[in-house]
Amino acid sequence: MEWRIPLSDIDFGPEEKQAVNDVLQSKWLTMGSVTQQFEQAFAAYVGAKHAIAVTNATAALHLACVAAGLGPGDEAIVPSLTFVATANAVRYTGASPVFADIGGEQDLNISYHSIEKAITKRTRAILVMHYGGYACDMPSIVELAREHDLKLIEDAAHAVGSELDGRKLGTWGDMGCFSFFSNKNMTTGEGGMIVTNDDKYSERLHLLRSHGMTTLTWDRHKGHAWSYDVVDLGYNYRIDEIRAALGLVQLGKLAVNNEHRRRLTHMYREAFQELAPEITVPFAQHAGISAAHLMPVLLPENSNKSSFMENMKGQGIQTSFHYPPIHTFTAYERSRDRNSLPITETVAEREVTLPLYPTLPDDNVLVVVEAVTHALGSS
Numbered sequence: 001m002e003w004r005i006p007l008s009d010i011d012f013g014p015e016e017k018q019a020v021n022d023v024l025q026s027k028w029l030t031m032g033s034v035t036q037q038f039e040q041a042f043a044a045y046v047g048a049k050h051a052i053a054v055t056n057a058t059a060a061l062h063l064a065c066v067a068a069g070l071g072p073g074d075e076a077i078v079p080s081l082t083f084v085a086t087a088n089a090v091r092y093t094g095a096s097p098v099f100a101d102i103g104g105e106q107d108l109n110i111s112y113h114s115i116e117k118a119i120t121k122r123t124r125a126i127l128v129m130h131y132g133g134y135a136c137d138m139p140s141i142v143e144l145a146r147e148h149d150l151k152l153i154e155d156a157a158h159a160v161g162s163e164l165d166g167r168k169l170g171t172w173g174d175m176g177c178f179s180f181f182s183n184k185n186m187t188t189g190e191g192g193m194i195v196t197n198d199d200k201y202s203e204r205l206h207l208l209r210s211h212g213m214t215t216l217t218w219d220r221h222k223g224h225a226w227s228y229d230v231v232d233l234g235y236n237y238r239i240d241e242i243r244a245a246l247g248l249v250q251l252g253k254l255a256v257n258n259e260h261r262r263r264l265t266h267m268y269r270e271a272f273q274e275l276a277p278e279i280t281v282p283f284a285q286h287a288g289i290s291a292a293h294l295m296p297v298l299l300p301e302n303s304n305k306s307s308f309m310e311n312m313k314g315q316g317i318q319t320s321f322h323y324p325p326i327h328t329f330t331a332y333e334r335s336r337d338r339n340s341l342p343i344t345e346t347v348a349e350r351e352v353t354l355p356l357y358p359t360l361p362d363d364n365v366l367v368v369v370e371a372v373t374h375a376l377g378s379s
C-alpha cells in the first residue's frame with residue numbers, strides 16, 4: 001500500500017551508494033578495515049572505550065548476556081514494554097527474564113521501584129531499554145545495580161545519540177547494545193554494535209563474535225598470524241564491510257537527523273496541546289537529550305485502538321504500536337505469573353506510534369494531528 005505519510009523513512013543518498021561501491025570494488029567483503037573504522041568512529045561518537053560491530057542488536061544483546069555470565073538458574077530483570085529481543089537474549093543463555101513495570105503514562109521506561117521489587121537471591125543482571133530514545137533513570141539504576149552487585153546491560157536500540165547528564169546512553173551500564181535495523185535512527189539494513197568501557201568484556205565479546213577464535217581471517221590476510229586457537233564457545237555474529245560502510249556514512253548524518261526528529265517531536269507536542277489535549281504525549285518532563293526514535297501517544301482511556309488505527313489507515317497515515325507486552329506472548333506464558341504489570345498493561349492498550357523521521361516535512365505534523373482528531377471521533 002502507498003501511504004500518504006509512512007511511519008518511518010530512510011535518509012539514503014549518493015554517499016551510501018558510493019561507500020557500498022567502494023567496498024565491492026575492494027573485494028574485501030567482511031570484517032576488515034571498514035569495520036574497524038566504523039567501530040572506532042562509533043566508539044568515539046558515544047564516548048566508549050570499545051565498540052564491537054555485530055550482525056544485529058539481538059546478537060549484541062545475546063553476547064552481552066553471555067559476557068555478563070548469565071546462565072541456567074540466573075534471573076535478569078527486564079521491561080515487558082519492549083521488543084521481544086530484550087527478553088529473548090536472556091533466555092538464549094538459559095537464564096530467566098523477570099519482568100518489571102514501567103513508570104507511568106508519562107514514563108514508558110522500566111521503573112527503578114519495580115526493578116528493586118523484582119530483585120531476588122538469583123538476580124544477576126538488569127536489562128534496561130530506553131523507550132523511544134528517552135533515558136531510563138540511569139543514575140539511580142546504576143547505583144541499584146552496584147548495591148546488589150548486578151550486571152547492567154542497556155538495550156539502546158532506540159537511543160543511538162541520546163544523552164543524559166552529558167553522557168551518551170549505552171555507556172552507563174556495563175555494556176550497551178545498538179541496532180541498525182532498517183527502521184532505526186541510523187541503518188545498515190541489519191546490523192548492531194556493543195559498546196563497553198571494560199577491557200575484559202571487550203576481549204570476551206571479540207572472541208564470542210567469531211567462534212571464540214584467537215585470530216581472524218583479516219589478521220591472517222595481513223600476515224599477522226598463520227593459525228588460531230579456539231578458546232571459547234563462540235558464534236558467527238560478524239558484520240560485513242558493506243554494512244560497516246553504510247554505517248559510517250549513516251553515523252555521519254546522525255546528529256543532524258536526530259535534531260530534526262527532536263524538532264518534529266516538539267511540533268507534535270505543541271499541536272496536540274492545542275488541537276487534541278485529550279491525547280497524552282509521554283516524556284513531557286523528560287531529562288536529557290533524546291534520539292527521538294519514536295513518536296508515541298496514548299489515546300484517551302477506553303478508546304478503541306484498532307478502529308482508531310483503521311481510521312488513520314483510511315486517511316493514508318501509517319501508525320504502529322510499541323509494544324504488545326512480552327509477558328502476554330504465548331512463548332512467555334511461563335514467566336507471566338511472577339509479578340503483575342498493571343501500568344505496562346494499561347499503557348500498552350492505549351499506545352499508538354505516529355510517523356516520525358528526519359525527512360518528514362514540517363507541515364505533515366499538522367496533517368497527522370488533524371487526522372488523529374478526526375480518527376478519535378470514530379473510536
Ligand SMILES: *Cc1c(COP(=O)(O)O)cnc(C)c1O
Nearest residue numbers: 056057058083085157179180181
Ligand atoms: C530493533 C530492536 C531490537 C533488535 O534489533 P535487531 O537489530 O533487529 O536485532 C532490540 N530491542 C529493541 C528495543 C529494538 O527496538
